[in-house]
Amino acid sequence: MHIIDVNSQILQENTRLAEENKKLFNKYGLHVTNFMSAPGAGKTTLLEETIKKISGNYKISVIEGDLQTSIDSDRIKALNIPSYQITTGTVCHLDARMVHNALHNFHLEGNDLLFIENVGNLVCPADFELGENLKVMVFSVVEGAEKPKKYPVMFHKVDVVILNKIDLIPYSGVSLEELINNVREVNPEAKIFPVSCKTGEGIDDWISWFSQNIKGK
Numbered sequence: 001m002h003i004i005d006v007n008s009q010i011l012q013e014n015t016r017l018a019e020e021n022k023k024l025f026n027k028y029g030l031h032v033t034n035f036m037s038a039p040g041a042g043k044t045t046l047l048e049e050t051i052k053k054i055s056g057n058y059k060i061s062v063i064e065g066d067l068q069t070s071i072d073s074d075r076i077k078a079l080n081i082p083s084y085q086i087t088t089g090t091v092c093h094l095d096a097r098m099v100h101n102a103l104h105n106f107h108l109e110g111n112d113l114l115f116i117e118n119v120g121n122l123v124c125p126a127d128f129e130l131g132e133n134l135k136v137m138v139f140s141v142v143e144g145a146e147k148p149k150k151y152p153v154m155f156h157k158v159d160v161v162i163l164n165k166i167d168l169i170p171y172s173g174v175s176l177e178e179l180i181n182n183v184r185e186v187n188p189e190a191k192i193f194p195v196s197c198k199t200g201e202g203i204d205d206w207i208s209w210f211s212q213n214i215k216g217k
């Protein structure tokens with residue numbers, strides 16, 4: 001009997017398409033960042049705060065991923081940034097083909113940065129390469145200090161972990177130190193930025209690191 005591993009075939013095909021995306025991004029000199037998190041951790045808010053700080057220096061486009069609605073792409077458009085909404089219906093992640101198809105909605109020439117906000121999900125998006133240069137995870141500290149141990153996949157794969165909503169630490173009783181230690185255990189290499197998108201604390205450190213790590217820009 002021949003057993004076909006459908007999952008690994010899907011992932012292989014996705015990785016092939018992600019390589020195609022990467023070639024396209026390189027052709028246009030576009031630096032691409034994939035933002036991932038559970039729903040509500042603060043991806044769109046972080047994008048808004050980041051865009052407000054750097055849009056004077058870079059030409060930015062945004063791809064938004066959600067199951068339904070254009071709420072997030074409307075938030076980005078309100079900042080005068082071109083934004084395209086992918087609605088996935090029931091699919092819990094963006095894949096390389098969805099991103100490729102979305103690119104037809106942008107004039108890529110002259111763009112510096114593409115931000116992709118993935119579908120809110122703490123697990124699935126980490127498995128799907130999009131051809132991006134940088135993987136950023138946003139984690140809301142109130143989700144609990146033990147989560148990196150219980151859901152290690154995304155923490156393990158990313159270059160940067162933004163620990164958002166530190167303004168809520170006094171109300172939640174979460175230990176930031178314990179959380180950072182748990183992230184470190186799963187991913188010793190990741191850059192970690194404790195921030196509050198609400199008060200602005202820590203945002204400048206993230207922006208400064210990001211600006212210095214935009215390859216070729």
Ligand SMILES: Nc1nc2c(ncn2[C@@H]2O[C@H](COP(=O)(O)OP(=O)(O)O)[C@@H](O)[C@H]2O)c(=O)[nH]1
Pocket residue numbers: 037038039040041042043044045046120164165166167168195196197198199
């Ligand atoms: N207290 C607090 N709330 C935040 C912070 N960042 C985002 N939020 C709120 O968290 C909710 C979800 O944020 P959103 O950016 O839509 O999350 P997303 O689903 O990951 O895109 C919104 O009500 C935001 O105003 C923060 O740093 N502190």
Ligand SMILES: [Mg+2]
Pocket residue numbers: 043044045072117
């Ligand atoms: Mg969002």
